[in-house]
Amino acid sequence: MPSGGLDAFPEGLSSFEFDDQKGDAPLYQSLLRDASFYSLLLRADEDLAAAARERGCVRCGGVLHSARFPRKPRGGPAELDPRHRHRLSFCCSVEGCRKRVTPASLRFLGRKVFFSVWVLLLPVLREGPTPVRLSRLEEVFAVSRRTLLRWRRWWRETVPQSGFWQARRGDWAAPVETAALPGSLLQAFTAIVEASERVRATLRWLAPLGGTVPPAYGI
Numbered sequence: 001m002p003s004g005g006l007d008a009f010p011e012g013l014s015s016f017e018f019d020d021q022k023g024d025a026p027l028y029q030s031l032l033r034d035a036s037f038y039s040l041l042l043r044a045d046e047d048l049a050a051a052a053r054e055r056g057c058v059r060c061g062g063v064l065h066s067a068r069f070p071r072k073p074r075g076g077p078a079e080l081d082p083r084h085r086h087r088l089s090f091c092c093s094v095e096g097c098r099k100r101v102t103p104a105s106l107r108f109l110g111r112k113v114f115f116s117v118w119v120l121l122l123p124v125l126r127e128g129p130t131p132v133r134l135s136r137l138e139e140v141f142a143v144s145r146r147t148l149l150r151w152r153r154w155w156r157e158t159v160p161q162s163g164f165w166q167a168r169r170g171d172w173a174a175p176v177e178t179a180a181l182p183g184s185l186l187q188a189f190t191a192i193v194e195a196s197e198r199v200r201a202t203l204r205w206l207a208p209l210g211g212t213v214p215p216a217y218g219i
Contacts, residue, residue: 027195028121032141035077037196041106041117042084044204048211049088052103062094064101071108075118075141104207106200114143116203116210123151124183155181164209171205 031037053064068086076084089102109116118141126137126148134145159165160178169176177184185202192198 024195025125028124028199031117031196031199032075032121033077034196035079037117037200038076038080038084038107038115040200041203044106044200045088045103048103048105048207049090052101053090057092057094057097057099058101059099060092060094060097062092062097064090065093067091067100072113073108073115074113075115075143100212102210102212104209104211106203106207108210109206110210114147116206117199118143119151119154120182120186120199120202120206122148123155123181124186126152127180127183159209162209168205 056062057064067089069089070085071087073084084107087102087105087108089100092099092101105116107116109119112119122137122141122143126134134148137143137148138145156178159181165178172188176188182202185205186198189198189201189205192201
């Protein structure tokens, strides 16, 4: 484990390539170990946090003080610095209120222990145009079959029933097929040609799922 304390890729993963490298699969795979991409997500989270702090307490309008809390995210490159171990959050400074405000996040999907980009992309690698066997994903990414199947159920059963999805599904000119999530959600952003930007736009769209700033849709 790296000194920063993040649970990173298994040893040797950085040199691994899937046997079938077609379409966006190799690009998505590379993002999972691209430290610069995680830094972009962190900066986006910092911008969302700064905006939430500027708005003040959602209950009383009071000044917000930093109240970040530790996370132990799994996945990600070994070289990520310790800032990636914290969830940005605030607490109202007004006595008698003290309401916690946790902004939306591109890095975390609620309480899930893996980085959000893993929760998004590993199911896509499993069920994309050139699907990777569950056993291969287990071997390479050290994510259990049970976890991968649980993520698929979450995407296809929990997310479509959430207040977030019900409120935001009209964002698309054509319906996003819930039975094909999360791949169908990525496809909704195909107007964005560059793969990393497409993934980042998808994570930004999903960001309210993990926050408590209204509208809050934590699931």
